Amino acid sequence: MAPPRKITPPTPPEPQPGVPRLLSRRTAVLLGLFIVLGFGLLIGRLYWLQITMGDEYQAEAAAQQTLDATLPAQRGNIYDATGNVLARSVTVWDITADPTVCDPEGIAEASEGLAEILNLDADEVYEKLSDTSTRYKVLAKSVDKPTADAVKALVNDFDKDLAVITTQTSVRQYPCGAFLASVLGFCNADGDGFYGLEKYYDETLAGVDGRTVTVRNRWGYEVDNDQATTYPAEDGKSLVLTVDINIQSILERYLSEAIDTYDVQERGVAIAIDVNTGAVLGMASKPDFDPNDPYTIYDEDLAAMLDGLSGDEFTTAQGAARERQWKNKAITELYEPGSVFKLVTAAAALDAGVIVPNSSFNCPGSYAVADRTYTCYNHKAHGIQTVGQAVNNSCNIAFIQIAQRLGAQDFYEYYNGFGFREKTGIDLPGEESGISHTLSSLGPVQLASSSFGQTHKVTPIQMITAVCAVVNGGYLVQPHLVSSILDSNGNLVEEIDPEPKRQVVSEEVSSQVVSMMEGVVDGGSGRNAYVAGYRIGGKSGTSEKLDVDANEDGSYNVSYSFVGVMPVDDPQIAVLVMLDDVRSDTFETSGTISAPLVGNMLSEIGPYMGFEKDTSNLSSTVTVPNLVLGNSSSEWILAQSTLNSKGLDHELVDGIGQVIHQSPAAGTKVPLGSTVYLYTQSTEDQTAAVPDVVGRQGEFASQMLKAAGFNVSVSGPENGLVTAQSVEKDSQQPLGTVITITTTDSGAGEE
Numbered sequence: 087m088a089p090p091r092k093i094t095p096p097t098p099p100e101p102q103p104g105v106p107r108l109l110s111r112r113t114a115v116l117l118g119l120f121i122v123l124g125f126g127l128l129i130g131r132l133y134w135l136q137i138t139m140g141d142e143y144q145a146e147a148a149a150q151q152t153l154d155a156t157l158p159a160q161r162g163n164i165y166d167a168t169g170n171v172l173a174r175s176v177t178v179w180d181i182t183a184d185p186t187v188c189d190p191e192g193i194a195e196a197s198e199g200l201a202e203i204l205n206l207d208a209d210e211v212y213e214k215l216s217d218t219s220t221r222y223k224v225l226a227k228s229v230d231k232p233t234a235d236a237v238k239a240l241v242n243d244f245d246k247d248l249a250v251i252t253t254q255t256s257v258r259q260y261p262c263g264a265f266l267a268s269v270l271g272f273c274n275a276d277g278d279g280f281y282g283l284e285k286y287y288d289e290t291l292a293g294v295d296g297r298t299v300t301v302r303n304r305w306g307y308e309v310d311n312d313q314a315t316t317y318p319a320e321d322g323k324s325l326v327l328t329v330d331i332n333i334q335s336i337l338e339r340y341l342s343e344a345i346d347t348y349d350v351q352e353r354g355v356a357i358a359i360d361v362n363t364g365a366v367l368g369m370a371s372k373p374d375f376d377p378n379d380p381y382t383i384y385d386e387d388l389a390a391m392l393d394g395l396s397g398d399e400f401t402t403a404q405g406a407a408r409e410r411q412w413k414n415k416a417i418t419e420l421y422e423p424g425s426v427f428k429l430v431t432a433a434a435a436l437d438a439g440v441i442v443p444n445s446s447f448n449c450p451g452s453y454a455v456a457d458r459t460y461t462c463y464n465h466k467a468h469g470i471q472t473v474g475q476a477v478n479n480s481c482n483i484a485f486i487q488i489a490q491r492l493g494a495q496d497f498y499e500y501y502n503g504f505g506f507r508e509k510t511g512i513d514l515p516g517e518e519s520g521i522s523h524t525l526s527s528l529g530p531v532q533l534a535s536s537s538f539g540q541t542h543k544v545t546p547i548q549m550i551t552a553v554c555a556v557v558n559g560g561y562l563v564q565p566h567l568v569s570s571i572l573d574s575n576g577n578l579v580e581e582i583d584p585e586p587k588r589q590v591v592s593e594e595v596s597s598q599v600v601s602m603m604e605g606v607v608d609g610g611s612g613r614n615a616y617v618a619g620y621r622i623g624g625k626s627g628t629s630e631k632l633d634v635d636a637n638e639d640g641s642y643n644v645s646y647s648f649v650g651v652m653p654v655d656d657p658q659i660a661v662l663v664m665l666d667d668v669r670s671d672t673f674e675t676s677g678t679i680s681a682p683l684v685g686n687m688l689s690e691i692g693p694y695m696g697f698e699k700d701t702s703n704l705s706s707t708v709t710v711p712n713l714v715l716g717n718s719s720s721e722w723i724l725a726q727s728t729l730n731s732k733g734l735d736h737e738l739v740d741g742i743g744q745v746i747h748q749s750p751a752a753g754t755k756v757p758l759g760s761t762v763y764l765y766t767q768s769t770e771d772q773t774a775a776v777p778d779v780v781g782r783q784g785e786f787a788s789q790m791l792k793a794a795g796f797n798v799s800v801s802g803p804e805n806g807l808v809t810a811q812s813v814e815k816d817s818q819q820p821l822g823t824v825i826t827i828t829t830t831d832s833g834a835g836e837e
Contacts, residue, residue, distance in 0.1 A: 158256050159293030160574070162322035164270060164283060166331040167367075167569065173270055173284070173377075175256045175277075179234035181226040184249040185218045192246030200225060200250070203236045225250070228257050258284075264376040264384070266334055268414035269369050269514070269567065272377035281380075281412050283325065283567065286515050290571060293322030321574035328365035328569045333358050336690050337368040337661075343742045344665060344683050344723065345372055351643070352666035355415040355546045358691065361554040361657050364563030364584060366512070371415035383407050417510075417517045420543035421666060424627030424676075425480045426553070426649050427539030431489055432473060433556045433599050434500035437591035440491040443473050443598050447484040455534040460486060463628075463675070474602040478610035480626060482538045489537030494528040497536070503590040504552040505562055506544055512565045520544040539629060550662040553649050557600050557623070557657040559593040561586040604654045607685075611677045614724065615650050615685035618733035619699030620692050623657075624650040624684065626676035631667065643667045648680035650688055653697055661687055682727035689730045701733070704758055708732050712752035713764065715744045725764055735761040739821070740768055747771075749822035750797070756824055760797040763822045771820035778815035779808050784829045787811075795821040802829035 164173035181204065188196070193215045201208035204226045214223040226233075234252040241250050258273045271282020279288035296319030337356040345354045358368040373385050383389040388407040395403050413419065435441045451467030453460045460482055462468065468481045476484035489497055501507065501522065509519045522542040523532050535541040547565055555562045564584035571580040603623030606612040612624040627649075630642035647664040651657050663680050670679075692699075711732060713725040725745045726736040734756070743766035750756055763772075774795045779787035784805045788798045796819065806829030813825045 157254060157296035157298055157316070157319045158277070159295050159319035160256065160321040161258065161273075161277065161293065162291040162324035162572075162574070164291075164325045164327065166327050166329050166334070168331060170331045171261055172266060172327070172331075173258065173260050175258055177254065177256050178228040178230065180224065180253045180255055181229060181234070181237055182251055182253065183215055183223045183225055184221045184251075185215050185223055186221050187247055187249040188215050189246035189248065190216075192244065192248060196240075196244060196246075196248050196250075199240050200237065203233060203240065204229065228255075258377075260377045262331075263378060264374060265331075265338065266329060266369070267374040267377050268371040268412065268416075269329070270377055271412075272380045282414065282514060283327075286513055287325055287568070291322045291325065293574075294320040296320070323574070323579055324572040324576075325568050326570045326572060327567055328360070328367060329369065329567060330367050332694055333691055334368040334370065336687055336694075337370045338372065340683055340687050341370050341372045341663065343738075344663075344679070347721070347723065347742050348665060348668045348670040348679060350665045350668055352645075353415050353419075354663070354665045355419075356661065356663045356687070357416055357546055357550050358659060358661045358687075359550055359554060359565060361558045361651065361660050362563070364551070364554065364565045364586075365569065366565055366567050367659065369414070369416050369567070371413070373411065375411045380412065381408060383411065385411055414514060414516070415666070416546045417512060417514055418545070419666075420518060420521060420545060421645050421647075421664060422542065422629040422631070423539040423544055423549050424629030424645070424647060425482075425538055426549060426625050426627035426647055426662075428477060428480065428485050428537070429556050429599060429603070429625050429649075430500070430504055430552055431485055431492070431497075431537045432477060432602065433560075433591045433595055434497065434504075435488045435492045436473070436595045436598055437560075438492055438496050438500070440493075440496075441473060441488060443602075445473055446470050447473075447476060447481075447487045449476075449479075449481050449483040451483075453483040453486055455486060456530050458531050458534070460534060474605055477599075477602040477625070478605045480606075480611050485537045486534040489533050490530075494525065494533050497533060498523075498525045498528055500590070501536075503562070503588070504555055505587070506542075506548055506552065510545075510547050510551050510565050512547055513567055517547070518545055520548055539627060540632070546662055546664050549647075550649065550660055553651070553660055553662070555590045555596075557596060557603070557651050557660065560589045560591040560596045562588050562590050600651065600654050600657060603651060607650070607681075611675075612648065612650075612681045613731075614677055614682040614727045615648065615688070616727075617685055617689045617692065617730040618704055619701050620652055620688065620697065621654045621700075622650055622652045622685070622688060623654040624648060624681065626681055627664075628676045643669075646676040646680045648676050648684045650681075650684040652688055652692060658697070659691065659695065661691070663687070678724065682723050685730050686723065686726050686736075689726075689735070701758060704733050706758050707755050708734055708758055708760070710734070710748070710750050710752055710754045710756055710762055713745045713748050713762070714752070715746050720745045722764060722766060729762055733758045735759060737761055737763050739763050739765050739772060741766055743767065749820050750824065754824070756797055757799050760824070761792075761795075761822060763795075773818040773820055776811075776813050776815055776817050776819055776825065779811055779827060780815075782808050784808060784827065787827055791825055791827070797822060797824045799824055799826040800829060801826055803831055804829075806830050 161175035163171055166172055193212060197208045197212035197215060201211045237252050241248050269282055271284040272280055273284050274280040279285040296317045298316045341354050341356045354372055356370045359366050375384050392403055448470050449468035451465050462482050468479045471484055506520050507522055509517045520543055532541060551565050563586050566584055568582050570578060573579050600623050603625055607615050607622045607624045612626050615622060615624045627647040629645050632642060634643055645666045646668055649660060649662045651660045661684050663683050711728055713719060719725050719728045722738055722742050729736045745764045745766055747765035747769040749763045749771050777790045777794055779790055784800060787808045791798045808827050808829050810828040811825060813819055
């Protein structure tokens, strides 16, 4: 057997010197580089997250965990001159929900609880919370704080997901409704002033919003806790107006009644103003709107124009209708002032010295200027007249001659001086400045027409402001509606009393024209504005709307206006009324439409303002005139005017129209100042219970009887003790019944 073969293992190659050491070193270096790079990236990322983006991410985290909500500032109030609130903001809460994050298993229970708190139908609430097609559902709007707190408590205590939120907001309220609407204006959906005083004084009224920061829940809604940080809002300031709610009520009532009576197409306007300060005591444009719901069209004729329209045509027409009812006609709409402007022409010519009050002018009935022939109303020839007589007769021809003496240059300068070529600057948005001839275009015909208020247009506020300058000693005042501004605590911040802009005519000329105005009312063309016991001056204006197409018979639609001033021995207040485009064919001049309207207003404004009547030349007993249908003065406005002239008060019982019944009856002897009740729809007397006044002081007893609707005759001392009354107490008697009370000197009586 062969011996085993010896196998010799191969000799391994000799290792190259330094190779393992090199690989180890490279590995270590690479590993180190990776480690350094990794830490570098990590440190860089941390630096970027914590340092570079730290503030932003902290803000995002805070935003996710906290709720930063706006606290609306309370908008300031608007008060009338006597302290009545005309506009106010009330803090309320809106209740909304996100149905997509409401637990379906808890919706039924939550709906019952929310419905009970919000006084809603539970099924309707359930339907809203179940509708996951939207993330925003309004459950209730404008709820009070206790209701909002109850909703918060329900949400926080609920053991299932319920994404319901309460959001604080405010709503603007106008407690008097459609009253002074075109002056107050209104706010838009965002709470910003959108029209009228609300817009003009928006920054003053608005204030500065605050904010509150509190913890969010998982749906992003507020969690009720004590850790909230609040930055309180700075409430807005309040306005105190020059407007007196009582005077405003008188203007609005009579103006609305006249518009309905005379079928006024283009609305009407009435302004009452303090002639010495420019403070607006009342300003009305009718028809108007309710600022609590300004987007509704209130005028039936305007609303009817939208019938049958759709799409863009409807949207455009609706916008125009809304704009029309919002506009304050007193400052935004132009009209030809007509013969009221003759006061300005007379004052300018007297001040320029080209005429004196006794200057005479001949009116033959027609008068030619260049290629134009002018006439007076009904082509009447007034003959030779003084300036005062020309004012009383409202003679166009005399005033053309007065303007010719004045000349175009001076006429133009006085026209500017009275403010007709500029805005008055009244504190309302949207004021217009009028349309007039330039000096170069004021030729003979233009001068003639302009002298009596045609071929140029002004706003009612421009016209009454110019009248103020005519009667107050010649000073052009700054009309304004705000008398003072108060802070949120009621403290006075600013008092507003603008200085007169300039003196236009002398005090002597002013006094002369006022005297002429008194003649207009005391037997002249404005006699229907007369109120027995008061000294009233006035001027009527009847202007054709020459810029509107003529009627089929060649006539033009007409605007009627009248301005009244009282008392003429010391003018304090002016009232201007303008009825634009009167379609009634019952009366033909401002003297039978606008004049009695202003007289009726002044018959109530005068006593309210404390103007004393001079009754020394009046009889203490008056025979009640016949005002029932069939007489020339049976229309309510002229019936009231007739009573004013007799020294009697009046009250419409059942609305405007022809008078068909009156109490006391015609021919009844009544004390001066008694009230006659006028019926336009019924011949049956309304009655009232006679109060028991025996044992009371005479003046107080008279007040009780008048307040109940009765007239009073006093037998004995005016303020003596009442010992008897002619009509049994508690008996039902017709309104206007004269009750005689017998008084003695003994005892002070009860009050």
